[in-house]
Amino acid sequence: MKRFITIHRGDNASESICQLVTRKLTEGGMVRDEHQPELVICVGGDGTLLKAFHEYIDKVEDVSFVGIHTGTLGFSTDYTQDQIDDFIADVLTKQPIIDEKRILEVTLKNTTKVSHYYALNEVRVENIVKTQTMDIHIDDSYFETFRGNGVCISGQYGSTAYNRSIGGAVIYPGLDLLQMTEISGIHHRHARSLGSPLVMNPHTTIRLTSDSFDHALLCYDHLHVHLDSIHDITIRNSDHIMRFARFKEIPHITRLNALF
Numbered sequence: 001m002k003r004f005i006t007i008h009r010g011d012n013a014s015e016s017i018c019q020l021v022t023r024k025l026t027e028g029g030m031v032r033d034e035h036q037p038e039l040v041i042c043v044g045g046d047g048t049l050l051k052a053f054h055e056y057i058d059k060v061e062d063v064s065f066v067g068i069h070t071g072t073l074g075f076s077t078d079y080t081q082d083q084i085d086d087f088i089a090d091v092l093t094k095q096p097i098i099d100e101k102r103i104l105e106v107t108l109k110n111t112t113k114v115s116h117y118y119a120l121n122e123v124r125v126e127n128i129v130k131t132q133t134m135d136i137h138i139d140d141s142y143f144e145t146f147r148g149n150g151v152c153i154s155g156q157y158g159s160t161a162y163n164r165s166i167g168g169a170v171i172y173p174g175l176d177l178l179q180m181t182e183i184s185g186i187h188h189r190h191a192r193s194l195g196s197p198l199v200m201n202p203h204t205t206i207r208l209t210s211d212s213f214d215h216a217l218l219c220y221d222h223l224h225v226h227l228d229s230i231h232d233i234t235i236r237n238s239d240h241i242m243r244f245a246r247f248k249e250i251p252h253i254t255r256l257n258a259l260f
Helices: 012-027 046-055 081-093 252-257
Strands: 003-008 039-044 064-069 097-109 114-119 122-126 132-138 141-155 178-185 198-200 206-209 217-220 223-226 232-246
Touching (some): 003 046, 012 081, 097 122, 097 141, 097 217, 122 132
Parallel strands (some): 039 064, 064 232
Antiparallel strands (some): 122 141, 132 206, 178 198
C-alpha cells in the first residue's frame, strides 16, 4: 500500500496526529492521495471510522481502513495515540492481513422513486413520535406485524454497536449472520411480536411494509433520512465488502472487554 489519506474526528489532538502520520509516512516513501487512496487512516474513534467509510463508500472495493484511537470508543481501532511510532513502523514495513466485513444495503420505494443506502454497523427503522406498525417479511414469507418504536438490523460487525444496547446478541467473528432486534415492541393480548432477536443466514432478505412510515426515520450508521413518503423497505447484505487493514493481531475478546 503506497497511497494513503488521513481522516480525523475534528479535535486538535487528532488533527496533530494526522499531520505527524502524514509527514512520517511520506518521508517513508508513501504518497498522500485524497482521491485514490489504498489505505484510509482514521484518527479518532468508531464514529470517525464510520465517517470515513461513508466518505469513501463509492471506492470501498479499492480501499482498506485502519484506526488510531483518540476518542471515547475504539472497538474498531487497532492503535492508541501512544502507539504512533509503532503504527508508522508497521505501515511502512508490514503487509497487513485484510479483515473483510459485510455491508448492509437498504432499498426504499415509493410510488415514483427507488433509493439505495449502505451501512456498516446497522440499519434502523425507528419512530419516536408514534407507534410504528409494519409488516415484516423474511425472504418473501410473512413473518409478523410489529408494533412499537421500530427494528434494528445488523450483521456480525454491527452486533456490538446499537444492537447490543437494545438487548441484541453479540455475534462472534467467523459467524456470517444477520440479526433483527426489536426496539421497544408493544406486547399485550391485541399486539404481539416475536419479542427476541432473530438471527438469520447472511443471504436473508428482510422486507418492511406499512401504510404509513410518517414521522419514522431510516437510521443507517450515524446518518438518517425521513420515511414520510415510503411504504416499502428492503434490507439485505450488499455485494460490496468493507476491508480493515490489520497490521497487528488483537484478540476479539480484548476488543469486547474494551466495551464494558
